[in-house]
Amino acid sequence: MAQLIDRRPNAKGKSTVNRQRFLRRYKKQIKKAISDQISERSITNIDSGESVSIPTRDISEPTFRNDQGGVREGVFPGNKEFAQGDRIKRPEGGGGGQGRRASDSGEGEDDFVFEISKDEYLDMLFDDLELPNLQKNQLKKMTKSKTVRAGFTNDGVPSNINIVRSLRSALSRRVAMGAEPRRRLRELEAELQALEQEVGSDQNRLLELRDEIEHLRKRIHNIPFIDTFDLRFNNFVQRPEPTSQAVMFCLMDVSGSMDQETKDIAKRFYILLYLFLTRSYKDVDVVYIRHHTQAKEVDEEEFFYSRETGGTIVSSALELTRDIIAQRYPPTDWNIYAAQASDGDNWNDDSPVCEQILAKQVLPQLRYYAYVEITRRDHQGLWSHYENLLETHDNFAMQHIREHEDIYPVFREFFRKQTQ
Amino acid sequence: MSKPISTGGEWTFELIEQYLAEIENIAEDFSLDTYPNQIELITAEQMLDAYASVGMPIGYSHWSFGKHFIKNEQQYRRGHMGLAYEIVINSNPCIAYLMEENTMMMQALVIAHASFGHNSFFKGNYLFRAWTDAEAIIDYLVFAKRFISECEERYGIDDVENLLDSCHALQNHGVDRYKRPYPVSMREERERMKEREAYLQSQVNDLWHKTVPKKEAAEEEEKQQNFPQEPQENILYFVEKNAPLLEPWQREIVRIVRKIGQYFYPQRQTQVMNEGWACFWHYHIMNELYDRGKVTDGFMLEFIQSHTNVVSQPDFDSQYFSGINPYALGYAMMMDIKRICSNPDEEDRRWFPDIAGSNWQETLDFAMRNFKDESFISQFLSPRLIRDFKLFSILDDEEQSELEVTSIHNDAGYQHIRQSLSNQYNLSMNEPNIQVYNVDIRGDRSLTLRHVPHNNVPLADTSSEVLKHLHRLWGFGIKLETLDQDGEFVKVEECAA
Numbered sequence: 001m002a003q004l005i006d007r008r009p010n011a012k013g014k015s016t017v018n019r020q021r022f023l024r025r026y027k028k029q030i031k032k033a034i035s036d037q038i039s040e041r042s043i044t045n046i047d048s049g050e051s052v053s054i055p056t057r058d059i060s061e062p063t064f065r066n067d068q069g070g071v072r073e074g075v076f077p078g079n080k081e082f083a084q085g086d087r088i089k090r091p092e093g094g095g096g097g098q099g100r101r102a103s104d105s106g107e108g109e110d111d112f113v114f115e116i117s118k119d120e121y122l123d124m125l126f127d128d129l130e131l132p133n134l135q136k137n138q139l140k141k142m143t144k145s146k147t148v149r150a151g152f153t154n155d156g157v158p159s160n161i162n163i164v165r166s167l168r169s170a171l172s173r174r175v176a177m178g179a180e181p182r183r184r185l186r187e188l189e190a191e192l193q194a195l196e197q198e199v200g201s202d203q204n205r206l207l208e209l210r211d212e213i214e215h216l217r218k219r220i221h222n223i224p225f226i227d228t229f230d231l232r233f234n235n236f237v238q239r240p241e242p243t244s245q246a247v248m249f250c251l252m253d254v255s256g257s258m259d260q261e262t263k264d265i266a267k268r269f270y271i272l273l274y275l276f277l278t279r280s281y282k283d284v285d286v287v288y289i290r291h292h293t294q295a296k297e298v299d300e301e302e303f304f305y306s307r308e309t310g311g312t313i314v315s316s317a318l319e320l321t322r323d324i325i326a327q328r329y330p331p332t333d334w335n336i337y338a339a340q341a342s343d344g345d346n347w348n349d350d351s352p353v354c355e356q357i358l359a360k361q362v363l364p365q366l367r368y369y370a371y372v373e374i375t376r377r378d379h380q381g382l383w384s385h386y387e388n389l390l391e392t393h394d395n396f397a398m399q400h401i402r403e404h405e406d407i408y409p410v411f412r413e414f415f416r417k418q419t420q
Numbered sequence: 421m422s423k424p425i426s427t428g429g430e431w432t433f434e435l436i437e438q439y440l441a442e443i444e445n446i447a448e449d450f451s452l453d454t455y456p457n458q459i460e461l462i463t464a465e466q467m468l469d470a471y472a473s474v475g476m477p478i479g480y481s482h483w484s485f486g487k488h489f490i491k492n493e494q495q496y497r498r499g500h501m502g503l504a505y506e507i508v509i510n511s512n513p514c515i516a517y518l519m520e521e522n523t524m525m526m527q528a529l530v531i532a533h534a535s536f537g538h539n540s541f542f543k544g545n546y547l548f549r550a551w552t553d554a555e556a557i558i559d560y561l562v563f564a565k566r567f568i569s570e571c572e573e574r575y576g577i578d579d580v581e582n583l584l585d586s587c588h589a590l591q592n593h594g595v596d597r598y599k600r601p602y603p604v605s606m607r608e609e610r611e612r613m614k615e616r617e618a619y620l621q622s623q624v625n626d627l628w629h630k631t632v633p634k635k636e637a638a639e640e641e642e643k644q645q646n647f648p649q650e651p652q653e654n655i656l657y658f659v660e661k662n663a664p665l666l667e668p669w670q671r672e673i674v675r676i677v678r679k680i681g682q683y684f685y686p687q688r689q690t691q692v693m694n695e696g697w698a699c700f701w702h703y704h705i706m707n708e709l710y711d712r713g714k715v716t717d718g719f720m721l722e723f724i725q726s727h728t729n730v731v732s733q734p735d736f737d738s739q740y741f742s743g744i745n746p747y748a749l750g751y752a753m754m755m756d757i758k759r760i761c762s763n764p765d766e767e768d769r770r771w772f773p774d775i776a777g778s779n780w781q782e783t784l785d786f787a788m789r790n791f792k793d794e795s796f797i798s799q800f801l802s803p804r805l806i807r808d809f810k811l812f813s814i815l816d817d818e819e820q821s822e823l824e825v826t827s828i829h830n831d832a833g834y835q836h837i838r839q840s841l842s843n844q845y846n847l848s849m850n851e852p853n854i855q856v857y858n859v860d861i862r863g864d865r866s867l868t869l870r871h872v873p874h875n876n877v878p879l880a881d882t883s884s885e886v887l888k889h890l891h892r893l894w895g896f897g898i899k900l901e902t903l904d905q906d907g908e909f910v911k912v913e914e915c916a917a
Binding site for chain 1: 433436437440444456457458459460461462463465466468469472473481482483484485486487489490491494513517520535577581585588589590591592593733734735736737738741744809810811812813814815816817818821822823824825826827828829830832833837840841843844850851852854873874875876877878879880881882883885886889
């Protein structure tokens with residue numbers, strides 16, 4: 001008799017292991033494909049996965065096979081006009097229904113294209129990267145606390161009574177307190193029994209024994225079932241917790257010299273940074289600050305797309321950053337990151353001011369400050385003043401981007417795992 | 421007339437059970453001999469999973485299965501590929517998967533096709549009987565999966581993966597075509613595994629110990645001898661038994677891949693027959709259901725439409741042509757045999773004196789049991805069928821600028837077409853003939869393979885990659901020689917130690 005089984009509730013994804021094996025094996029190729037694609041990726045759909053393409057040749061499984069050529073005979077259906085002995089021109093390219101398998105010929109090797117999920121994509125993207133100085137700072141600035149269990153205590157509030165523990169210690173106390181009288185009781189009872197059976201025994205001794213037995217029984221009976229001494233309470237303590245919230249400051253120059261393409265590069269960089277931060281922190285706030293001669297906090301849309309003209313004073317943005325941190329993001333509660341994108345232009349007298357503000361007021365509050373200069377020209381004053389900061393502050397980093405292709409390598413350079 | 425079992429398209433478990441019982445009755449009346457059936461309902465995703473593991477319910481982990489899974493999933497998502505309606509496994513009990521998307525008619529069709537058609541073929545056909553052990557295959561797969569994952573834990577995923585890659589490259593060369601193998605059996609495997617490990621290693625050591633030179637004269641004599649004495653076509657088996665440097669666990673993995681390859685070997689040789697047989701029986705069972713009043717006219721119309729799709733053969737110049745459809749050819753041949761038995765004409769009596777007019781059920785049963793595609797076609801392809809399919813044969817000689825039509829469907833061509841089509845299903849003509857010829861046991865221990873081309877068909881350039889894989893297994897140099905036009909073996913490829 002046949003058996004009918006409903007397998008639908010069984011877990012799907014039996015192939016997940018094999019799929020991961022595949023990704024694992026071709027990690028190198030996939031990572032290469034991803035870094036090739038990162039500059040073309042649309043910046044708005046950060047939530048989607050990615051389609052990856054690797055050359056078919058790399059993933060082929062070779063076997064001994066026959067090649068084209070030699071003498072072959074094949075049988076085909078649907079003869080209409082051929083007669084025996086007819087000669088036909090060889091069809092070109094192995095097609096034309098002559099049964100040649102193009103896939104075997106080694107021609108027309110398409111790339112193997114497949115989708116990876118968002119998580120897999122990010123894993124590959126940020127593989128081997130880490131947030132610098134993360135651990136050290138966290139230990140220093142543990143401020144939030146969390147209530148955790150910490151064993152048991154002998155006193156506490158009634159709501160924390162641990163019933164099992166309390167009853168267990170009550171039981172052991174009862175056993176301990178009753179052990180001696182019980183042993184004595186057994187002895188006396190045995191003696192009493194012996195005396196009673198004996199003819200002409202000592203009546204006084206008998207009375208004495210009965211009294212004492214009575215007394216012992218009372219004693220055993222009076223051992224309390226539970227005592228305050230038995231009570232055990234669940235113990236809780238406060239343990240400091242590293243904060244898991246982060247804020248990211250995006251600073252960008254929107255003066256006349258920044259064209260849309262430069263902004264686009266900056267935006268891609270910010271998005272990478274944002275994605276990277278979301279992997280370490282549950283909630284990431286983003287603060288957008290744009291500046292020309294004055295700085296202003298704006299929303300995302302305005303930050304990337306509105307256009308301004310005029311000169312550039314970078315320090316205005318740094319001051320605004322400092323003020324916002326003071327007002328809204330106390331460094332004790334927040335992990336603060338900042339990234340500044342600029343084409344390197346600044347009003348000449350302002351660059352030393354920037355260096356001062358950063359060194360004295362901003363950098364000490366930050367986890368990490370990344371400066372990217374997006375320009376094809378030579379570096380200007382701001383760069384050289386910032387270079388001074390490199391030596392004195394290890395949470396400051398700067399890189400130079402020329403074109404789209406540089407974004408991902410530069411990003412990796414910022415967050416490369418430090419080997420210590 | 422009894423009432424139809426169902427009228428709508430939706431299926432339920434109760435309905436499937438009723439159909440199953442009814443089909444079982446019919447199959448019994450047709451005296452189909454089957455393994456017990458186990459029918460499992462699965463979702464489309466699970467079907468994709470099953471695809472990746474060649475339909476096996478359990479398999480060891482390997483990236484190549486992941487690759488196939490990704491490929492299939494991709495094609496399915498984009499609508500380039502429909503899923504098969506069913507997958508059936510040669511095991512006892514015979515496991516068949518039905519997809520939940522199927523209509524009631526489709527479920528009944530799949531039950532008739534897989535659980536009774538394929539099932540009886542697995543049980544009856546001589547190749548399956550000789551090469552596979554339906555009782556033990558599931559257990560063996562469980563054993564293989566566990567063994568390989570233990571090896572991964574002990575020796576690292578990379579080592580195991582590389583070894584499997586190399587074995588897979590040679591999996592098609594892991595069968596003895598002409599020797600009768602021992603069927604895979606799980607119980608004995610486990611019992612003998614330990615023993616075998618020790619024994620194998622001692623054998624290997626033995627072989628190489630013997631190579632310590634003794635006397636000059638004896639050496640001269642021995643030099644003339646080849647090892648192996650006869651060329652060996654089963655390369656994986658040769659590696660398993662003789663590779664000098666493999667650890668016991670590596671030998672066991674070679675064996676697992678070889679055994680699983682062997683399990684699939686009969687399926688590759690009986691595609692036309694297997695599908696033809698299953699189609700023949702689903703056609704008869706469904707019609708019988710209709711004749712007994714169990715199904716409605718609508719059900720039958722739906723059935724006939726899918727049936728026709730399955731057994732249609734596009735012409736060679738059609739855009740849908742992709743070779744000869746094994747379902748179409750197999751089904752047509754089975755139906756034709758039935759016709760020859762029950763209603764033979766003068767031509768049939770001339771061509772098939774033995775079976776014309778005989779009992780069709782017995783004749784078909786005989787054919788199912790004792791043939792494989794190659795011999796089945798050369799025995800039973802009738803002139804009428806050649807005419808129906810309008811078969812013609814084309815000779816493609818690379819030294820000629822044109823193709824030649826060697827035969828068409830006329831009196832002069834029947835025999836030739838029959839032979840030519842039969843050859844098309846002869847695995848040994850379609851796979852390169854490569855054998856282990858010699859091991860230089862007295863010298864650098866290199867292994868020499870010999871390739872004998874059939875009709876001058878050259879080897880594809882993948883062979884150098886395969887040699888690298890074989891080199892990984894063997895541990896010493898590999899040479900590949902091929903027979904050239906002058907009848908001499910020349911070295912075409914070498915993978916140095």
